[in-house]
Every structure is written in C-alpha cells, then in structure tokens.
Amino acid sequence: MTQPRSDEHPSNKTKTAKALASKLASLEAEARWQDRAACKGMDPTIFFGPEHTEVVKEKRDREEAAKAVCRTCPVNQECLEHALESKEAYGIWGGLTELERKALLRRRASSNVVLASAPRPAK
Template identity: 55%
Template structure:
C-alpha cells in the first residue's frame, strides 16, 4: 500500500506534473499488470510502458513521486515495482531520499 503520510500537501503545484504525463494518453493497463501475468507477456508489457516513460516530459517527477511514496504497483517514471524496490533497499533505511535523489 502506498504510504500516504509521504504524500505532499493538497497544493496544485505538487500535482500539476501529472497533467503533462504521456501515460494519460495510454491505456492504464499498460502500466499495471493483470493478476497472474507472467513471462514474455509481463516483460513485453513492462517494456512498452517503459518506452512511453522514456519519452515523457515528467518522467523524473513521476519517478521521484513513486520512490518517495513507495508506490507498490505499476511502472512509474520508467521503473518497475522490482526496480523501485531495489533502489529503495539500497537507500538509507530511515529515508527514501537517497533513492529519490538518484532518479535522474
């Protein structure tokens, strides 16, 4: 579950980057795997999602958000769930700031 205590306040400038995301024009299912998806289908879907992210003008903001809130599902900012977990595991156990600052 996303750690909502890490979410920024309700100020628009904290969230307006989401309006510029290329994912808004794509099918949501591309970024979140269906139950039981495995193997080649899983890999192909993740690679297609990452291709969208690679061209996205807010990829860095999206990645930072996913790392700071410990987003548990989906491809965010070009990182899969497993990739985010590995980055967070390498960062300080007290804070995800180390991983979040390594997003570029």
C-alpha cells in the same frame, strides 16, 4: 478592555493563510506534473498489468512498452520521486518496476549510511 482570543490574533490568521497557500502550491505542483505525463489518457493496464495472471513473456513485453513511454515522458523524475516517496507498491512509475524501485531505495539508503559514516574533514 477585552483581549482578542489567541486564535483570533492576526498573526494566527497569517500563519493559517501561509499554510493554506503552501498546501495549495504543493497540490498545484503535483497536478501540474501529472497533466504533462506522457501516459495521460493511456490505458493504465500497460503500467499496472491486466487483471488476469500474466505469463513471463507477456509481462516483460508489457513492462518494456510502458518503459518506452516513460523514456519519452517529460515528468519522468517527478513521477519516480512521487512513487519512491509514497512507496507505490505496484506498476511502472518513472520507468521503473516495483522491484527496481525497491532496489533504488536500498541503494539510496546504503549510500546515505556510507555518507553518514564517512569521516568529516578536519577544520
């Protein structure tokens, strides 16, 4: 009697199906928050800037307009976390500029260092 190949074993098919279902669920979740974005269908120039160089006031006004949209956005947190995780280098995401996101990442990193070095309570 021949044994089934290991890649044909039913448990492997179950693992593959679970992995695919998990990947599909995460893709659907990602698509869902973007579908609910307040900026959906808007001119992306507001969030990423024009192709020409902006003067300081023009940039500040554009970023404030984008942030005003973000303040009304129901998926602000999902957007911000996506930008932080994927290290989005440009534009307004979750109501923060690239420099503000970098500062937030530094604060999070330093608070993790503080938490990691904090003394543990005695048992």
